[in-house]
Amino acid sequence: xxxxxxxxxxxxxxxTLGYTLAYLSLIVLLPLATVFLKTASxxxxxxxxxxxxxxxxxxxxxxxxxxLAAAAINAVFGLMLAWSLVRYGFPGxxxxxxxxxxxxxxxxxxxxxxxxxxxxxNGWIGQYLDPLGIQVAFKPLGVLxxxxxxxxxxxxxTVQPILEDLDTELEDAAASLGAGRWQIFRHVILPVLLPxxxxxxxxxxxxxxxxxxxxxxxxxxxxxxxxxxPLMIITKLEQYxxxxxxxxxxxxxxxxxxxxxxxNGLQAWTARRTGRDR
Amino acid sequence: MSIQVRNIRKTFGDFIALDDVSxxxxxxxxxxxxxxxxxxxxTLLRIIAGLEQADAGRVMLDGADAxxxxxxxxxxxxxxxxxxxxxxxxxxxxxxxxxxxxxxGQRPSEKETRTKVEELLTLVQLEWLADRFPAQLxxxxxxxxxxxxxxxxEPRVLxxxxxxxxxxxxxxxxxxxxxxxxxxxxxxxxxxxxHDQEEALEVADRVVLMDRGHVEQxxxxxxxxxxxxTPFVYGFLGSVNFxxxxxxxxxxxxxxxxxxxxxxxxxxxxxxxxxxxxxELDLVPDTHTDTxxxxxxxxxHAFGVSVxxxxxxxxGLSGMSSGQHFEVELTQQRVAELALAEGQNVRLLPxxxxxxxxxxxxxxxx
Amino acid sequence: xxxxxTLNWTAATQTADRFxxxxxxxxxxxxxxxILGVSLTxxxxxxxxxxxxxxxEALRKGWDTYWSALIHExxxxxxxLTLIAAAISVPLNLVFGVCAAWAIAKFxxxxxxxxxxxxxxxxxxxxxxxxxIYVLIFGAQGWLGPWLAEHDVRIIFAxxxxxxxxxxxxxxxxARELIPLMQAQGREEEEAAIVLGANGWQxxxxxxxxxxxxxxxxxxxxxxxxxxxxxxxxxxxxxxxRGQTNTLPLHVEILYNEYQFAAAFAVASLLAxxxxxxxxxxxxxxxxxxxxxxxREPRQDAAS
Numbered sequence: 001x002x003x004x005x006x007x008x009x010x011x012x013x014x015x016t017l018g019y020t021l022a023y024l025s026l027i028v029l030l031p032l033a034t035v036f037l038k039t040a041s042x043x044x045x046x047x048x049x050x051x052x053x054x055x056x057x058x059x060x061x062x063x064x065x066x067x068l069a070a071a072a073i074n075a076v077f078g079l080m081l082a083w084s085l086v087r088y089g090f091p092g093x094x095x096x097x098x099x100x101x102x103x104x105x106x107x108x109x110x111x112x113x114x115x116x117x118x119x120x121x122n123g124w125i126g127q128y129l130d131p132l133g134i135q136v137a138f139k140p141l142g143v144l145x146x147x148x149x150x151x152x153x154x155x156x157x158t159v160q161p162i163l164e165d166l167d168t169e170l171e172d173a174a175a176s177l178g179a180g181r182w183q184i185f186r187h188v189i190l191p192v193l194l195p196x197x198x199x200x201x202x203x204x205x206x207x208x209x210x211x212x213x214x215x216x217x218x219x220x221x222x223x224x225x226x227x228x229x230p231l232m233i234i235t236k237l238e239q240y241x242x243x244x245x246x247x248x249x250x251x252x253x254x255x256x257x258x259x260x261x262x263x264n265g266l267q268a269w270t271a272r273r274t275g276r277d278r
Numbered sequence: 279m280s281i282q283v284r285n286i287r288k289t290f291g292d293f294i295a296l297d298d299v300s301x302x303x304x305x306x307x308x309x310x311x312x313x314x315x316x317x318x319x320x321t322l323l324r325i326i327a328g329l330e331q332a333d334a335g336r337v338m339l340d341g342a343d344a345x346x347x348x349x350x351x352x353x354x355x356x357x358x359x360x361x362x363x364x365x366x367x368x369x370x371x372x373x374x375x376x377x378x379x380x381x382x383g384q385r386p387s388e389k390e391t392r393t394k395v396e397e398l399l400t401l402v403q404l405e406w407l408a409d410r411f412p413a414q415l416x417x418x419x420x421x422x423x424x425x426x427x428x429x430x431x432e433p434r435v436l437x438x439x440x441x442x443x444x445x446x447x448x449x450x451x452x453x454x455x456x457x458x459x460x461x462x463x464x465x466x467x468x469x470x471x472x473h474d475q476e477e478a479l480e481v482a483d484r485v486v487l488m489d490r491g492h493v494e495q496x497x498x499x500x501x502x503x504x505x506x507x508t509p510f511v512y513g514f515l516g517s518v519n520f521x522x523x524x525x526x527x528x529x530x531x532x533x534x535x536x537x538x539x540x541x542x543x544x545x546x547x548x549x550x551x552x553x554x555x556x557x558e559l560d561l562v563p564d565t566h567t568d569t570x571x572x573x574x575x576x577x578x579h580a581f582g583v584s585v586x587x588x589x590x591x592x593x594g595l596s597g598m599s600s601g602q603h604f605e606v607e608l609t610q611q612r613v614a615e616l617a618l619a620e621g622q623n624v625r626l627l628p629x630x631x632x633x634x635x636x637x638x639x640x641x642x643x644x
Numbered sequence: 645x646x647x648x649x650t651l652n653w654t655a656a657t658q659t660a661d662r663f664x665x666x667x668x669x670x671x672x673x674x675x676x677x678x679i680l681g682v683s684l685t686x687x688x689x690x691x692x693x694x695x696x697x698x699x700x701e702a703l704r705k706g707w708d709t710y711w712s713a714l715i716h717e718x719x720x721x722x723x724x725l726t727l728i729a730a731a732i733s734v735p736l737n738l739v740f741g742v743c744a745a746w747a748i749a750k751f752x753x754x755x756x757x758x759x760x761x762x763x764x765x766x767x768x769x770x771x772x773x774x775x776x777i778y779v780l781i782f783g784a785q786g787w788l789g790p791w792l793a794e795h796d797v798r799i800i801f802a803x804x805x806x807x808x809x810x811x812x813x814x815x816x817x818x819a820r821e822l823i824p825l826m827q828a829q830g831r832e833e834e835e836a837a838i839v840l841g842a843n844g845w846q847x848x849x850x851x852x853x854x855x856x857x858x859x860x861x862x863x864x865x866x867x868x869x870x871x872x873x874x875x876x877x878x879x880x881x882x883x884x885x886r887g888q889t890n891t892l893p894l895h896v897e898i899l900y901n902e903y904q905f906a907a908a909f910a911v912a913s914l915l916a917x918x919x920x921x922x923x924x925x926x927x928x929x930x931x932x933x934x935x936x937x938x939x940r941e942p943r944q945d946a947a948s
Contacts, residue, residue: 008751010835012747012848016744017747024744028762031778031781083679084679087669088660088676088680089660090684098923102695104866105923107912108873109894110896110915110919114701125689206768210770213876233776234880242785253769256768327839329835350839358832362832366855375850379837379842379843430840
């Protein structure tokens with residue numbers, strides 16, 4: 001029977017898949033492809049010159065280095081926060097839990113100016129750090145603060161459900177076998193959490209590398225010191241250097257794709273480790 | 279309404295789910311599709327319903343080819359394994375769903391719908407649950423609501439996929455009796471899929487045994503239980519003991535032992551496999567002959583009307599365990615006669631033996 | 645913060661009780677208080693203080709300044725433009741999300757995993773690049789630039805560009821919420837509806853939609869929050885023309901760069917309020933979605 005191959009009981013497959021593919025191509029895939037097409041207008045040498053200019057390289061170092069540091073800080077404190085939210089009862093817990101997602105909901109520009117106000121020399125926090133010789137705003141440290149803010153929910157929200165699902169019998173069993181509390185954490189809980197924690201870390205890192213709005217206000221944007229890579233794209237654009245902007249964008253896109261692959265792998269690992277289907 | 283399937287074939291990638299299956303389901307009967315998981319029984323049921331399309335073959339409803347008919351127009355009632363009740367609707371709305379979805383011209387009025395739903399809920403004895411949501415029901419109640427919902431559209435046939443699979447043992451038994459009673463009242467042609475032999479034998483008018491995409495046997499519960507047509511059916515239905523051996527004159531040679539049995543159709547020397555149910559085996563004291571298969575009594579379960587004896591096979595005179603287990607059912611009286619004790623060496627003698635030639639797996643019997 | 649909050653607060657303590665009441669899952673008090681202290685301080689410094697700062701800074705010069713910053717015509721225009729961008733991009737991505745989830749969750753086809761990954765793509769692309777791609781296509785020097793100039797159509801540095809950039813950055817929100825949800829729900833209920841005689845539209849409307857409504861709402865509010873708050877992508881395509889191509893976040897930036905801090909924070913406080921409303925609805929939806937689907941359990945037991 002000819003119809004056998006295409007037979008489906010539920011209707012709408014062709015329509016919905018067709019629309020999905022068309023819309024995805026039109027809004028996402030084709031526009032992204034233009035980035036790669038545009039760089040083709042540069043010769044290999046020109047391309048290399050753009051992406052290896054000292055000011056651009058300094059921006060990679062800042063963006064990647066600080067993003068890594070921010071993701072690491074979030075991994076540690078995000079885990080502690082998730083732990084507190086799951087394991088301990090305390091007043092205002094619902095409020096804290098709801099507000100964890102603030103960085104998802106608060107426009108980045110708002111976060112940017114708020115953080116700048118806090119960490120400026122005369123700000124609420126800045127005024128106490130200044131006498132200690134610590135300057136945050138308009139320095140690389142400011143970039144770090146903004147990226148920690150942006151990345152925090154990624155770690156908390158990937159670790160929290162795994163912690164909640166953790167079978168308490170595992171810990172009972174470990175305790176009955178004579179393990180101490182720290183040993184239980186180290187050898188029973190952490191291995192289960194690890195894939196999720198790494199996923200959260202990678203998500204926070206990926207977001208931090210591309211972040212723009214919350215950073216530019218607090219960074220000071222001093223060439224060679226506190227310029228992030230996305231800002232370099234904007235700078236090139238403002239000089240109508242489209243090819244240059246695109247070249248840097250290609251570097252960032254390739255990194256994003258690699259991170260996406262890594263994150264997919266990590267999520268598959270989490271699913272296997274915890275028996276959850278994503 | 280009668281159902282015929284003709285030469286149905288269905289593959290999923292490399293996996294052959296159904297291989298040239300042809301079956302007749304007479305009108306008004308309750309038929310069980312029985313087999314282990316992966317035997318193709320659920321796929322066949324879904325093909326009959328129109329939820330799945332066969333790669334080749336035809337489904338005939340009342341003699342008319344329904345292969346090209348959409349599931350919506352086949353007028354089948356389907357009860358899903360996990361019931362598939364609409365969780366956001368009350369029990370009442372679930373049952374009324376099929377009537378309310380009819381095209382405007384054929385749709386019964388809300389009043390007629392109400393009467394009909396109340397009738398059906400009374401039929402399944404759950405009228406008091408009309409306003410509940412599926413999540414508030416027990417498994418058995420959900421099952422009955424799913425059935426009422428399927429019946430609401432006045433289906434010509436009723437198809438049930440593992441209807442008792444998700445229930446606990448006690449509810450299962452109750453629901454089994456109830457389904458049989460319901461069928462006797464409605465007489466709607468019904469097919470249900472199960473992997474539980476007891477369920478199939480107890481409930482169905484007719485049992486279709488399937489294995490690996492093939493139909494192994496069709497018959498009444500008694501026929502398939504008393505006269506299994508293939509080694510698979512023998513092994514699948516009820517407990518069974520088996521012996522691997524070779525035809526040796528009027529006997530069957532099993533290892534160093536002989537079983538008195540004369541399968542005339544089989545050539546001397548051919549490799550066979552022989553089956554006997556627990557009640558078809560007797561035990562005799564081991565008197566150092568080679569008649570009967572040597573075994574040692576491991577455990578005696580004497581709590582029932584009859585006594586169940588577990589034994590392990592022995593390698594002839596050497597007395598070493600052959601690693602094979604046997605189960606024999608004896609009367610209390612016989613056990614007393616034998617003065618049977620755990621650890622005792624005995625010989626197994628079948629009163630009835632079903633012998634199949636090996637390799638080709640198609641059986642011949644004596 | 646209504647009755648729902650108090651309701652769940654007890655539920656939350658009970659979950660923690662599960663751990664705190666047992667010897668094997670409990671830490672020494674000093675460990676507990678250290679972890680709690682450190683994590684809550686971290687929370688207060690990094691999340692709570694910036695939020696509070698927005699409102700305090702906004703009102704630093706008094707209510708009059710605050711109010712006049714909000715009713716300034718540029719601010720009003722920015723509000724209008726932000727609403728327009730969200731009003732176009734959210735429904736577009738809603739329809740897309742439902743279509744994509746239906747195709748992916750209810751049918752089997754090759755390349756499904758790749759498709760899911762591609763749908764997530766806009767999340768891993770820097771917002772600046774999201775803006776850049778549309779400049780490359782529609783900008784004066786872009787692929788379609790000359791043609792657009794000839795026909796006097798403005799996309800970049802105009803409202804269409806802002807809408808496009810917003811659609812891009814909010815692209816995956818609804819889809820990624822619905823896909824796992826609909827995959828988990830399977831297709832048995834839809835099949836049951838079809839067997840009972842429902843047509844495709846009836847099946848979607850009466851069976852699928854009620855089952856996904858909370859997930860849908862969840863995706864929509866997150867999508868909306870991002871649509872109204874997007875900065876980087878919109879910044880690239882807007883051209884920052886006051887009273888014409890400024891959304892609220894861009895207006896905040898302009899005011900801030902002009903050292904009108906109180907006004908900048910006043911406008912920012914609107915966006916912060918939007919964020920708080922979003923979080924409140926989100927929490928409310930989570931509460932409802934959690935209590936509305938208790939029947940998920942039995943469908944996960946062993947299938948034959």
